[in-house]
Amino acid sequence: IALQPRQQSETSSHLKKKKKKGQVQWSTPLIPALWEAEADDSGDDDEAATPADKSELHHTLKNLSLKLDDLSTCNDLIAKHGAALQRSLNELDGLKIPSETGEKLKAVNERATLFRITSNAMINACRDFLELAEIHSRKWQRALQYEQEQRVHLEETIEQLAKQHNSLERAFRGAPGRPANPSKSFSEGSLLTPKGEDSEEDEDTEYFDAMEDSTSFITVITEAKEDRKAEGSSGTSSVDWSSTDNVLDGASLVPKGSSKVKRRVRIPNKPNYSLNLWSIMKNCIGRELSRIPMPVNFNEPLSMLQRLTEDLEYHHLLDKAVHCTSSVEQMCLVAAFSVSSYSTTVHRIAKPFNPMLGETFELDRLDDMGLRSLCEQVSHHPPSAAHYVFSKHGWSLWQEITISSKFRGKYISIMPLGAIHLEFQASGNHYVWRKSTSTVHNIIVGKLWIDQSGDIEIVNHKTNDRCQLKFLPYSYFSKEPARKVTGVVSDSQGKAHYVLSGSWDEQMECSKVVHSSPSSPSSDGKQKTVYQTLSAKLLWKKYPLPENAENMYYFSELALTLNEHEEGVAPTDSRLRPDQRLMEKGRWDEANTEKQRLEEKQRLSRRRRLEACVPGSSCSSEEEKEADTYTPLWFEKRLDPLTGEMACVYKGGYWEAKEKQDWHMCPNIF
Template identity: 35%
Template sequence: MSQKISSPSHSNSSSSSKHDSRQDSWEIIEGLRGGLSNVQEPENQAGYMLKKRKWPMKGWHKRFFYLDKGILKYAKCAADVEKGKLHGCIDVGLSVMAIKKKAKCIDLDAEENIYHLKIKSQELFDEWVSKLRHHRLYRQNEIAMFPHEKTLFHPHYPLTSSPTIPDSQSIRKRASLAKQSSFHSPVSFTSQAKVTAWLQSSDDMDRCTKELSVCEAQLLELNHLLRSMEVLHRTYSAPAINALQVPSCISAGSIRLHASNPNLSSVDLTNEKTYHETLDSPIDVSKLQEDFCRIVSHKSFHSTMKSALCMLTTEKERLKQMLEHDSCPAPSAQLMGLKNALASQDSCDGSRPLVHQASNESRASITESLSEFFDAQEVLLSASSSENEPSEDDSYISDISDNMSMENFSNEVENERLNTGCVENGGSQEQRRCCLPSPSPNTSNISLWNILKNNIGKDLSKVAMPVQLNEPLNTLQRLCEELEYSELLDKAAHTQDPFERMVYIATFAVSGYASSYYRAGGKPFNPVLGETYECDRPDKGFCFVAEQVSHHPPISACHAESKNFIFWQDVRWRNKFWGKSMEIVPVGKTHVVLPGFGDHYEWNKVTSCIHNILSGQRWIEHYGEISIKNSNSEKCQCKVTFIKAKYWSSSMNEVEGAVTDHKGKVVHKLFGKWHEGMYYGSPPSATCIWRMNPMPPDYEQYYGFTKFALELNELDPLTKALLPPTDSRLRLDQRLLEEGNVESAEVQKQRIEQLQRERRRVLEDNHMTHQPRFFQKSRDDTWVSNNTYWELRKDPGFSNFDCPVLW
């Protein structure tokens, strides 16, 4: 019997299309709703999945995952998980989870890291998604109920008892008692749950306690040695002290006379008699000196202190954020108990004079600057005593100290001279503004989640954002900001050695990221198609021009020239939101030519990631590898690595690099922090070649702009008369935001975006494409200057030039 098969109706086809669309897009997995619920304990799940790595070893790598009560652990194989050799551990309950069904991908945004997972089998994918949903709800419910001693990580660190270091267990016990008294009140999955999660990371705080105990023991030993040397210094004649030999364990470059640290140079002499009796000959001084140098120079001494400080700073900031963002109308007994517990521990601070208090100015400010770190590696020889004049026997140590001091001094003078932008031939620097007309607006009333929740995994450059989230600069001006430290290129142009030239080029590539350190809170305006920007800086010796040459995809091209260098790049960005973090992946190359040597350098940019994007405490990091090569010579090349921060590591914002010859042999080493400075050589004798300029006053209130950024959108009448009407400084919405008129800026922003859509529609209707005016495509599909901008500006002038109406 034949059966008639009807063709699918239009509605069915449409429904299928919508279903396919949903399969092709990211879906956010909802979490616990409505507070506590009875979630059954889930079964464990284990198996292999593919995990994506971006750097190093890019691509998908097979890893074994083990899911237990909301905690997802992974390692290379099952045996490694059993042995505790974990590659990572993810709290699924505190992560944003998104899935893409068609691609069989699972993304977990744990704020500090974004985990991209993939499963080949559809059956296994569905099984893992189901298990992760169940475990996530269970974990969130567990956090909301504040269970006893449920820890996220399980490393077993032996604790060293110390009467002066606060015990994390005592804090947890007091908070637990407070919890029992507050159990009758309803608990929602808000900041209280986050505080609970913080308390549950007990082993991490125990590890911090252990490391602080080690630090305290070492500092006390150093203090004991200093007191002993002070006693001997007062007891015996100065020549006996000054005749000591420099221990072989310390290089000559690290010996400096310095008494800048009052905690170490001030000595308690109450037990002077005891020390005098135990040390009866001047020979003991040399032994004391050796012991002191051995402790100070040991790598574990600094690494332990840095690690402990990193932990304290991170935990303090995490707790601060949790308490600040408490959505409850009144503090619960649970939170009050925690605050009281912490307050009682603070009262013990007086008995711990040698333990530094962590700075809370910024999450990323974990350690002191590198220059201060090197200054700490010094031998203190009772320099505070003014009674003993230096004898001829002091000459060896004094010469070393003077040489290093003069080297640093001359380096600082050079940096200061370059940073002031001195103009050759006696020219005077133009007076520029030092403040914006209005501070940045309040953005606390904007719900970013409502804007971004439907755009997981998508390119955010196509998503309309409220103008309050912008800063009064656009992407073209951001490209110009990379030339803030153009004096490094000038220095390279006057350096004969090709390997040292590469050092300056690499440092310049790093310096372009420095201004982003204080700018994680805002985004630049997106330039409209055909928008331009010029920056003529005779004080810095360069002139810069940029143009938005493409809208889909958005591509910005720029070109700068001086008598020493030529700089150009075309950059396109892919912005992706993963639930808590936003990744910015640049595509394109940066080029620098030094005409004096015929060098043509080119390099890539690294990935940037803005973390904690949904709260007020956003922070940015850059990670990946910059590869710099000279296309006109194979004599040398350079690789610079931006180290991705690890949660319990002090490697925040750290950069390492190496200049190698054509055989791959390292000629120069580079290291530093992209927001502080760069050094080359080997510590402690490394030379500082760049430091970030000091920030202007009240920079936090003015978008975190550097002094150079403050000047980029400045518009004086003389300059205005020379600009084309397409210049960014004439853009109304950006100017109104800078002046603090947010409502009018939003109206103008929408109007300008609508004008762009209309121009694009006209081009499409007439089968035309936009042709940039000042840039052209080269053979390798990159955009380069056609060298007409400055000529047209001069003659006939842009007032006599036919320009499109962009706003």
């Protein structure tokens, strides 16, 4: 009996050694956040067992239970007979008459025999139990090892397929028979796709599978003299094209304003840290990216609030639009401005820091840019930021952008939700539009690259002028150039006035429409509109990147200045965020530690707010509770009369507080 515990201990030790050798490898996947909303709700999903596995497990547990019952019975018998043997031995010790010794010794022997038999039965039952446990332990080890090998094999297969995919792409690009880009004198574009075909609405749409024939209008550039004759004979009263040269032509060539403040022109070079994105993201397929905590290695040293402010880099387009007397001409510049906000994303595949709840960012550049901008993180789940811009040139812009993002396995979809408002004070023209979908490709293997796709409709709610913009998704098999954007500006009657064309990473041009007519139906029954236009005029051209930009996260000149230390800002300003500052300095290990501290501090504050929510209130979900218990400091929720949605609008007070340096109302978030 004394040997059995040692056998069991040896067996247990033997199993532990097997685990150490790798025959059984239990692992909990590390679920790290591309929008990083600090993972307080994230966790691994449980995998459901199959019916066959459940049946086998039940049968095994039943057998083990029966063996345990045998052991229990033997234990009871040993206790019973052991007590009887003890009594007999006590009686033997008390004997004084030798004649009785024989009978008592006989009884002792009988008891001892019964005890020995029961003990042997218990030993046999323990041996059977251990043998059964070892057999099933080995079986489970083999099953787990097989599943692990299958998983590794599947990952290797996926990577191999991705490499073959890239090889085919390179071979196709190098093929001698690949069609060239269309000439400048004949360009094709496309308007909005029919409802239900919008690539933004379908989560499973693969953006690189765009059809080759996706055009719905054709632009033909003709001579100016013929155009003016045709225009005059048609009786239209459009503004003469030559009169718009001073407004639309060379709009992007405006020199940048001089500033009294010396701005920095570089930041520390990005350290060369190697980290495999796929090794982290493969366990996050289908998850909301704002609930996946990720290290700063995948970030750039700017917050989402600063990235929103970057949209103002080409603010001079709106400054020029103020002077337009024609609303359709003004629409061209507004459309160019909306496209220009994507020009900084072509090389910027790193994600910005997800702001802390209550975090702010100001851009006070009245001296050189003629504007003041304020952003505030007004929601944490989902991540949402409110933005307000005032320009001394006569326009204001405001928006509330909520980021919705999903990892699809091959690519990441980033869908900004919310309307952007732009108002010109003098004319009262009020423009509203929404952002397009961004897609990050080559998550599995290869070089990451980003694409913009979908449709944008810009509406002037005063005149009902409209601009339909389409961002063509990149296709390996399309004759269209990469990153192409096309569009048409039309008035309230639906008459086209300008055709827009270009790319979202380089430039945009506009061409005045002098005549339009439907083309003959194609073989598939589709009919396109043919626009006869004057020669194109440049609306916007991207500024060149600073020297050494590839080692500075591909930041533009404006982006390099956004995180520069500045006196007098609110204590919640992104410039004061410690983990972001440490990352910018290249101290990434310290930045990761600091980031974890800030996330835990934010989770603690969130739990306190949720616990303080009044029981029985209308809040049904945690997100509703959070929205109900948190109030933004500089913005307030209002009903947008144009979109019918609730949105955060600037309520004032920030710049007055800055002037007084009175920040007592600001929360301690860092």
